[in-house]
Amino acid sequence: MTSETSPSPLEHLLSDMPVELSVRLGSASMTMADLLALTKGSVLELAESAERPLELCANGSVIARGELGEAEGDRGLFLRITELSGTAEAT
Secondary structure, eight states: OOTTSOOOHHHHHHTTOOOOEEEEOOOOOOOHHHHHTOOTTOOOOOSSOTTSOEEEEETTEEEEEEEEEEOSTTSOEEEEEEEETTSOOOO
């Protein structure tokens, strides 16, 4: 859809549909016994390196990757998109 065209009826219906977004830092595998043994202060080692881009997921599916940044002041964190999944586009 471009600014020169109006949205189709389907695009109009979908535009208000809620989407659950999450940012995936990494993953780990462990036994249930190890999971139950986690306490405050436990260290969980992730399979990914710290340099690896984070994954932006929509309803559980990876749609982009990016770099974590810290906003100025007390505004929290942001994710700068560096790659869109399924495309060669990068910023």
